[in-house]
Amino acid sequence: MSITIALSKGRIFDETLPLLAAAGIVPAENPEHSRKLIIGTNRADVGVVIVRASDVPTYVQYGAADIGIAGKDVLIEHGGAGLYQPLDLNIARCRMCVAAPVGFDYAAAVKRGARLRIATKYLLTAREHFAAKGVHVDLIKLYGSMELAPLVGLADAIVDLVSSGNTLKANNLVEVEQIMPISSRLIVNQAALKVKHDILQPIIEAFKSAIK
Numbered sequence: 001m002s003i004t005i006a007l008s009k010g011r012i013f014d015e016t017l018p019l020l021a022a023a024g025i026v027p028a029e030n031p032e033h034s035r036k037l038i039i040g041t042n043r044a045d046v047g048v049v050i051v052r053a054s055d056v057p058t059y060v061q062y063g064a065a066d067i068g069i070a071g072k073d074v075l076i077e078h079g080g081a082g083l084y085q086p087l088d089l090n091i092a093r094c095r096m097c098v099a100a101p102v103g104f105d106y107a108a109a110v111k112r113g114a115r116l117r118i119a120t121k122y123l124l125t126a127r128e129h130f131a132a133k134g135v136h137v138d139l140i141k142l143y144g145s146m147e148l149a150p151l152v153g154l155a156d157a158i159v160d161l162v163s164s165g166n167t168l169k170a171n172n173l174v175e176v177e178q179i180m181p182i183s184s185r186l187i188v189n190q191a192a193l194k195v196k197h198d199i200l201q202p203i204i205e206a207f208k209s210a211i212k
């Protein structure tokens, strides 16, 4: 019996390495320096696949990977079908927020009931947030570089992830509302949890003890 772990490269891969190490798992390569999408580890019974961050839940849902690590942002948009989410790993921490150009009075616009154009990659999250506040919005789906949208008149504001705020600042935007804190979670295929319990349970336990 063997298992496959789905990870995305970049911050999730980097911040997952110490957790894997705690479970006695060391990937054979760093995807940053290799073009391989299937990576072996020091353990013959554990492999890693490198996928786009937003695709991690899909690989685990369909059992192409047994476990994976995905941001709460990505999990909300995916919906979580077929996934068991046993642990908040407290890694890749940031926050989901509404940001607008410096000088745009977001609070006043909301107060007078203006209809706002919001650009975002996170349609579900944005729809729920503004619906709960009773704010009317037109959502514009983008796949990246949301910060550009208000600068070129595509949107009044954006819903995006922020950590340091440096990217917002560099583009003359400010955070005007916090939506929720974000971190990454361990996700497990529900069928695999039963069938591969003997190999998965020790890994889940090791991750749990290693969470900061």
Ligand code: ATP
Binding pocket: 008, 009, 010, 011, 012, 052, 053, 054, 070, 071, 072, 073, 074, 092, 093, 094, 144, 161, 162, 163, 164, 182, 183, 184
């Ligand atoms: P891609 O870069 O392939 O378009 P992505 O932007 O979703 O995909 P990452 O930037 O590596 O990929 O983000 C992966 C996850 O890390 C996100 O889903 C989110 O949970 C978290 N994250 C995103 N931005 C930050 C940030 N600035 N600081 C901390 N964590 C972040």
Ligand code: MG
Binding pocket: none
């Ligand atoms: Mg990114």
